[in-house]
Amino acid sequence: MAKMIKLVSGDGAEFEVEEEVAFQSKIIKDIVADADDVIPLPTVSSKVLIQVIEYCRKHAAVNSFPLSPSSSAAAAASSSSSISYSKPVSDPALRAWDNEFVKLNNSSLFDIVIAANYLDIEELVDLVLETVADRIKGKQAQEIRRQFNIENDFTPEEEEALRRENSWAFQNN
């Protein structure tokens, strides 16, 4: 039976996951190396943790070789290919799954990326940030503000100066 790690969310819910799933997070991998199997994550809510676990489970299943830590001596002993956690997703089916996974509103996406950043799950951080970038691409500043609920704190004079210096960027065509 695979070794289980217990993750405890900020609101006290406990989630048991297989080691290889939890190890998608570099932080968790380091903590467990210090022989600690119960990992409190006070800054991560259950809702977000479930989503992160779902991502890790899917990505661990795809990387279904025995895992070897990328920089330890065990990697030399292992005969199978060592898995790099930050390699780009080349499998089209997995990429399609990722695209579905990030069909969330901005608020949920931001929660996930904060948690993934804290847990050091590089692929998930990149995935969410690329999704956010896609929602910015091609838009004018006003649309970006509306999209992400950001206040415009430039004075009218400052905006006018920006417009003068970068008139090409303000064109809508």
Added chain:
Amino acid sequence: MDGVDSWQKSLPIAYFQREVAGFNPMNGNGDGGNHEEDEHALISLDAILPDDLLEKVLSFLPIASIIRSSFVCKRWYESVHSGRWSWTKMLPQKPWYFMFNCGGDAVSGYAYDPSLRKWYSFDFPCIEQSNWLTSSSGGLVCAMDNEDRSRVFVCNPITRDWKRLRDAPGGRFPDYSALAVSVDRRTHVYTVAVAKCKQVPQDYYQWDFSIHVYESATRSWTTPFAQVLVGWRGSDECVICDGVLYYLIYSTGVLRNMEQRHCLVIYDLAGQPSSRTSLMQMVIPVPCSLTCGRLMNQGGKLVMVGGIGKPDRPGIIKGIGIWVLLENKEWREVARMPQKFFQGFGEFDDVFASSGAGDVIYIQSFGSPALLTYDMSQKLWKWSAKSPVIKRFPLQLFTGFCFEPRLEVAS
């Protein structure tokens, strides 16, 4: 808490989002794609994202979107202009193409952004006339006054930062001048090379030739090479690739019936061969009879886009080819413009505009505002989005050049 173990893996996410009181009770919407703003969000989502993640988001954007992001709020402006950008951080940007009318006094035209496939009305901060020589590299554009060839400027077209360099030596009114700039992507130090060529008075086939080099680190010019050429003259075509200056020269055809109209000078800027070495010892032939050749640095390799002509009738262009210069100084043809694109320009003169950077090459006929791109990695020919530049009268001419849009390089 008991019971939350293996069974929970088999239930859909939505189940838990109803049951669990999360930190964002209003935002329990995880099902289905939704790109619209969450109307109930009470706080700015920008407040949640730390600086390093914000910068990472911006680094995924094409440059036009990075610039527009800097207008969103002061924090985003700081993030864009923080000076923490480096070449490695920002995604490589496809070069833009700036197209403008020949003959106008003010130089304004349109810049093509291939990432978003948009044209922007654009002007350059320091180019005063449309006949100025230009060269670009690593985000900077270098321009030389055609009427006074000691005046040289360097600018970053995106940040609008520009500077006039110390006057270039070699005379203000040479017959031919060529200009090349090269930016070190890591240090942002740049080199400008100017090749000047002037007919020796009272001697048709002797030409005074000199190479002048400017280093931004020392802000000064040197003249490492000066020599009299016999039977050959300079052109306005040169480029710097990996520390080597490549320069097209033309046969004056006076001495004997020459086989080739052009050849390519290979001058090592680092090695600085002395003026005692004949320039003609540093030349290689061009791959075939050309009506004209355009030189460019594509990712460190020398590439030439050439009009293919007939040896006996050099003024007639029958096609356009693209060659790469290999390490052994041989040319390898990498592409030939398909007939349908060649015909798509309408009439093609023997000379045309072409420039490129990275994997992208642009080709434009002087008589038409149509713009063709060739992607060297995908081996793909493609028209740009239709240019807003309009041909208003039959003899109107257009020209242009490309530049990489970068934020982090200053003049």
